[in-house]
Every structure is written in structure tokens, then in C-alpha cells.
Amino acid sequence: MGGGEFSFHYRPEASEPTPPLFVNGEVRDTLPVSDRGLAYGDGLFETITVRGGEPEFWSRHMARLREGCARLRLGEPDFGELNRETELLINGQRTTQNVDQGIVKIIITRGSGGRGYRAPQEPTPTRITAFHPWPEIPDSPALDGVKARRCDLRLGQQPALAGIKHLNRLENVLARAEWDDPDIAEGLLCDQAGNVIEGTMSNFFVEREGTLLTPDLSRCGVAGIIRSVVMEEARSQGIALEEINICYEDATTADALFLTNSVIGIWPIRELGGKEFAISPTTRTLMDRLETRRRGERSP
Amino acid sequence: MGGGEFSFHYRPEASEPTPPLFVNGEVRDTLPVSDRGLAYGDGLFETITVRGGEPEFWSRHMARLREGCARLRLGEPDFGELNRETELLINGQRTTQNVDQGIVKIIITRGSGGRGYRAPQEPTPTRITAFHPWPEIPDSPALDGVKARRCDLRLGQQPALAGIKHLNRLENVLARAEWDDPDIAEGLLCDQAGNVIEGTMSNFFVEREGTLLTPDLSRCGVAGIIRSVVMEEARSQGIALEEINICYEDATTADALFLTNSVIGIWPIRELGGKEFAISPTTRTLMDRLETRRRGERSP
Numbered sequence: 080m081g082g083g084e085f086s087f088h089y090r091p092e093a094s095e096p097t098p099p100l101f102v103n104g105e106v107r108d109t110l111p112v113s114d115r116g117l118a119y120g121d122g123l124f125e126t127i128t129v130r131g132g133e134p135e136f137w138s139r140h141m142a143r144l145r146e147g148c149a150r151l152r153l154g155e156p157d158f159g160e161l162n163r164e165t166e167l168l169i170n171g172q173r174t175t176q177n178v179d180q181g182i183v184k185i186i187i188t189r190g191s192g193g194r195g196y197r198a199p200q201e202p203t204p205t206r207i208t209a210f211h212p213w214p215e216i217p218d219s220p221a222l223d224g225v226k227a228r229r230c231d232l233r234l235g236q237q238p239a240l241a242g243i244k245h246l247n248r249l250e251n252v253l254a255r256a257e258w259d260d261p262d263i264a265e266g267l268l269c270d271q272a273g274n275v276i277e278g279t280m281s282n283f284f285v286e287r288e289g290t291l292l293t294p295d296l297s298r299c300g301v302a303g304i305i306r307s308v309v310m311e312e313a314r315s316q317g318i319a320l321e322e323i324n325i326c327y328e329d330a331t332t333a334d335a336l337f338l339t340n341s342v343i344g345i346w347p348i349r350e351l352g353g354k355e356f357a358i359s360p361t362t363r364t365l366m367d368r369l370e371t372r373r374r375g376e377r378s379p
Numbered sequence: 380m381g382g383g384e385f386s387f388h389y390r391p392e393a394s395e396p397t398p399p400l401f402v403n404g405e406v407r408d409t410l411p412v413s414d415r416g417l418a419y420g421d422g423l424f425e426t427i428t429v430r431g432g433e434p435e436f437w438s439r440h441m442a443r444l445r446e447g448c449a450r451l452r453l454g455e456p457d458f459g460e461l462n463r464e465t466e467l468l469i470n471g472q473r474t475t476q477n478v479d480q481g482i483v484k485i486i487i488t489r490g491s492g493g494r495g496y497r498a499p500q501e502p503t504p505t506r507i508t509a510f511h512p513w514p515e516i517p518d519s520p521a522l523d524g525v526k527a528r529r530c531d532l533r534l535g536q537q538p539a540l541a542g543i544k545h546l547n548r549l550e551n552v553l554a555r556a557e558w559d560d561p562d563i564a565e566g567l568l569c570d571q572a573g574n575v576i577e578g579t580m581s582n583f584f585v586e587r588e589g590t591l592l593t594p595d596l597s598r599c600g601v602a603g604i605i606r607s608v609v610m611e612e613a614r615s616q617g618i619a620l621e622e623i624n625i626c627y628e629d630a631t632t633a634d635a636l637f638l639t640n641s642v643i644g645i646w647p648i649r650e651l652g653g654k655e656f657a658i659s660p661t662t663r664t665l666m667d668r669l670e671t672r673r674r675g676e677r678s679p
Contacts, residue, residue: 100412102412108411108412108413109409109410109411109412110409110410110412110417111408111409112400112402112408112409112410112486112507112509113408114417115552116417117410117414117416117417117486117488117546118424118486118546118548119420119546119547119548119549119551119552120419120420120546120547120548120549121548121549121552124418151549151552151553152556186412186417186418188417189552194514195555195580196548196551196552196554196555196579196580197555197556198552198555198556207412209412214494232539234537235535235536235537235540235599236535236536236571237534237535237550239532239550239553240549240550240553245549246417246418246419246420246549247419247420247547247548247549248418248419248420248421248496248547249419249420249421249451249540249545249546249547250537250539250540251419251496252415252419252421252451252489252496252498253451253539253540254496255495255496255497255498256452256497256498271536279496280495280496299535
């Protein structure tokens with residue numbers, strides 16, 4: 080697994096200003112218009128939950144970032160600097176704002192340069208680390224489940240970009256714009272063949288006759304960190320698990336459904352396509368296991 | 380057609396500094412890290428050729444930009460400001476640098492705000508206009524034709540984004556990274572079904588038995604400005620024209636092939652997949668017609 084452990088040792092004085100974000104290690108909140116992250120979405124990001132003043136699943140986020148950088152030929156990220164900047168951001172919030180919960184967002188782009196789409200031979204990537212306040216999420220979605228819908232937009236298939244968390248996210252933006260109803264928590268995205276791939280901001284699991292199913296992400300979709308933890312926990316609990324194609328109709332006739340992401344953890348789906356779903360014992364077990372893992376895998 | 384005419388009346392004093400670019404009308408070269416253009420590629424761009432101190436096909440670029448903004452629900456672009464800023468940039472170059480040829484790049488993003496992928500209800504778009512120097516392009520590609528290759532990467536199909544010039548361009552970046560050989564001028568991109576859609580930076584035309592064919596762009600690809608002009612010119616010259624699926628094998632057995640974009644105009648393809656192609660009389664006719672139109676459709 081990439082990126083190594085997140086090491087935590089820096090404690091700033093309370094008088095130090097809180098750095099809202101770093102761009103290549105400098106405290107500033109702008110980047111050059113020439114950056115390829117803007118021009119082409121030529122980069123990657125990670126959204127990391129901070130609880131108890133510590134980032135959750137740091138090593139896993141860094142491993143995905145490493146894989147994304149390799150797939151886009153961005154070179155190895157500077158994990159030492161990412162670690163240091165994240166630590167500074169969190170401790171700044173802790174010390175000056177008395178805040179120990181939030182979200183650290185990391186963006187890596189190919190920086191400026193190159194000629195049109197052609198990347199520079201020796202790119203100088205842009206590294207952005209930012210602390211965002213914890214969003215106000217009520218307890219009810221996790222306790223009672225959420226209502227979900229199917230989006231009209233269908234994901235394009237692009238194996239070269241599948242799985243990684245790249246900056247080309249117009250599909251997600253357009254899909255999220257399909258509904259305004261605040262009672263609908265998430266929209267499910269199908270591929271062109273009608274297989275459910277993911278939610279606009281989450282991964283998707285189905286329970287059918289005791290087996291847990293989650294979509295194959297080899298052609299599109301983002302391989303979420305919580306998805307990978309839930310898959311591990313299912314295996315460790317002896318729950319049968321398959322990564323396969325799941326057509327929408329099969330999803331709506333399943334025994335239970337849930338969503339995962341780094342901020343929400345697990346949200347059971349209570350309603351989809353006019354059908355009601357109960358929160359299954361398996362889902363509850365995985366929610367408990369995930370909560371334990373979240374506590375355990377904060378950086379030591 | 381959108382955007383109206385490009386009106387040209389401002390002449391700055393020679394002592395005025397050359398504005399390299401404008402962001403929302405201010406002379407600066409950075410934008411906030413929070414901009415959704417960076418976070419999600421949530422925006423559009425245009426690359427406009429300037430020759431003789433005037434932008435070519437301004438109304439057409441503005442029409443495509445308007446359509447892209449409508450498709451992404453970005454509201455109507457401020458064509459007055461785009462016109463004014465482009466004029467300032469060009470005249471600045473003319474007056475201070477004695478340069479009357481170059482490229483104006485326009486970027487429109489959804490600006491900052493929203494919650495994750497969810498766009499703000501009332502977005503405040505970011506408008507960027509920048510002048511880039513004219514790239515050094517030898518005459519030989521237009522005179523003698525170019526060598527092209529087929530890219531391994533295949534375009535994903537996304538009708539919701541097809542045709543418009545949006546900022547999600549990782550496919551183009553990855554495709555352009557497939558070759559280094561300076562003798563190869565362009566790579567052709569096929570869709571998942573094996574139909575040639577476009578080049579990494581250009582549109583594609585095929586001539587077969589007197590008929591001109593260009594790929595259907597309803598599922599992927601960018602509907603180029605020069606492509607639309609060439610199609611008009613073909614019709615006006617009585618050349619049969621079809622927008623259809625063109626599989627790669629059909630392309631390599633055609634009578635003639637050429638590429639188009641705003642900077643290169645028309646480049647005949649001399650070699651593709653080990654096959655040689657002549658520059659056909661039809662291609663030469665269209666090259667002549669395009670040159671006339673480029674002169675004629677500079678802003679009045």
C-alpha cells in the first residue's frame with residue numbers, strides 16, 4: 080500500500096494563523112490560469128475525512144493517489160509534503176478553531192506547460208492541500224436509510240480512467256443537477272448498457288440471498304476507499320462477495336442496498352424506484368465494522 | 380447564430396501595458412483554487428485564431444460557446460465582455476509587440492460554490508480570456524500532407540457531452556501521450572465500437588468515390604468550427620457530404636483523408652496505417668475555399 084503511514088508530530092503554537100490551504104507548500108488560495116488541471120482536468124483528487132483530529136484511511140487514500148498518478152504518468156506524489164501539509168492544516172484548525180473534524184481535500188495536477196494536449200516531458204505537478212469544515216449531516220440517513228433515484232445520464236465507458244479519482248467530473252455534475260428534491264439523498268448512475276455503477280458521490284452495494292454484490296468498476300466509476308474497506312470486512316466476516324455487473328432491475332429486486340463514501344460511511348437505501356428496502360442485519364454488521372475500522376485506521 | 384458580430388473599435392495607446400490575460404475582466408493570471416473548473420472540469424473553452432489582428436469565425440465560436448453553456452446550464456456568456464476583452468488583448472499585442480497573429484483562448488467555468496458535485500443555484504461563472512503567441516507551424520503539413528496514426532485509447536461515449544468543447548480532456552491528454560515521434564502529426568481516436576471520431580486535436584474527413592464523409596459526433600467528439608465551415612463549403616461546391624460512422628478500416632481504404640482545426644486549417648493526411656494517400660483535387664478545392672472564408676470571416 081502506498082504513501083506509508085501518516086505520522087503526526089507537529090503541534091503549532093496557538094498564535095499561528097490557520098493555513099486554509101497550501102499550493103505547492105505555500106499558503107495561498109490561487110493557482111495559475113495556465114494550470115493543466117483547469118485547462119484539461121489533467122489531475123487527480125482525494126477527499127479525506129478527519130475525525131478526532133486525524134485523517135482516516137490515510138494510507139489507502141495515498142495508495143489510490145499513487146495509482147492514479149501512475150495511470151496518468153504524473154510521477155510519484157510527494158507523500159512527505161502531503162503528510163506534512165495535512166498535519167499543518169489539521170493542527171491549525173485544532174489549535175486556532177478548536178475543530179478536530181473536517182475534510183482534507185488533496186488535488187494533484189500536471190501543473191503548467193506542454194503544448195496543447197501534449198504534456199511536458201518533465202512535468203512540475205501542482206499539489207494542493209485544503210481543509211474544509213465538516214458538512215452538517217444529520218444522523219437520520221445512517222439510522223433510517225435514504226431515498227435514492229436512478230439518474231437519466233449514463234456513464235461513458237473509459238477503462239483508461241476507470242477506478243481512479245481524476246478531475247474530469249462533468250458526468251457527476253450533470254447527474255447531480257438532475258434533481259432538487261432534498262428528500263432524495265443520492266442518484267444512481269448506470270453505464271450505457273444499463274448496469275448500475277455507482278452513485279454520483281458514492282459506491283453502491285446490493286445484498287441478494289446472503290451475497291453482497293458491488294459493481295465491477297473496470298470500465299467506469301471510482302473505486303472508493305470505503306468500498307474497499309467494506310469489501311475487506313465482508314470477506315473477514317465470511318460474507319460472500321462478488322464484483323459483477325448489476326442491472327438496475329436486479330438492484331430494485333434485491334434484499335437490501337447501501338451506499339458508501341468517505342464522509343457518509345455507509346448509508347442504507349430505504350427507497351429506490353418506488354420500492355422499499357429494510358436495513359438488513361448484514362448492512363448493520365458492516366456499519367459497525369466500518370465504524371471500528373474508521374477509529375482504528377486513523378493515523379497512528 | 381450566437382454571440383453577434385465581433386465589433387472592433389478600441390485602439391489602446393502604445394504606452395499601455397499588454398494585458399496577457401483577463402480573469403473576469405481583471406488583468407491577472409491566477410484563479411481561486413476553489414473554482415469548479417479545476418475541481419471538476421466544470422466549464423468550456425474556445426481556441427480562436429487571430430490573423431491580421433482579427434479573430435477568425437468569431438460568431439461561430441460564440442455560437443458553440445453559447446450552446447455549451449446551455450448544455451451545461453451555465454447561463455448565457457457575457458458576449459459583450461468577451462468581445463471587449465478579446466479586442467483589448469489583440470490590440471495590446473498589436474500596439475506593444477507589433478504582433479497581429481496569435482491565438483485567443485477563452486475559458487468559461489461555473490466559478491466557485493455549490494456543494495460537492497451539486498452546482499450552486501445561481502452560479503457566478505469565471506470568464507478567462509488570454510492571448511497566446513502563434514505557434515511555429517511549418518508550411519509543409521498543409522502543402523505535402525501529414526503522417527497520422529491510430530491511437531490505442533478509445534473514446535468513451537457520452538451524448539450529454541458530445542460536440543461541445545468542455546474542460547474534461549483527459550482522454551485527449553492520454554491519447555496524445557501515446558507517441559513521441561515528431562514525424563507523426565496527429566493521432567486518430569476511435570470510439571469503443573471502432574469508428575474513427577476525430578483526431579486528438581482535430582476533426583477528420585474522408586473522401587470516397589467523390590463523396591466527403593465526416594464522423595457523426597452525436598455520441599462523442601468535438602464539433603469543430605473549421606469542420607462546420609468545410610461542411611458548408613462542400614455543400615456550396617456541390618460535393619456530396621455525409622455525417623456517418625466511419626470504421627478505421629474504411630478510412631484506410633479511402634481515396635483521400637484530411638484533418639481540420641482552427642489553427643491548422645486543413646491538413647491533408649499523406650500516410651495512415653502504412654497506407655499512402657494523395658492530396659485530392661477536392662481537398663485542394665476545400666483548402667482554397669477555407670482560406671477565402673478565413674479571410675472573409677474575420678470580424679468586420
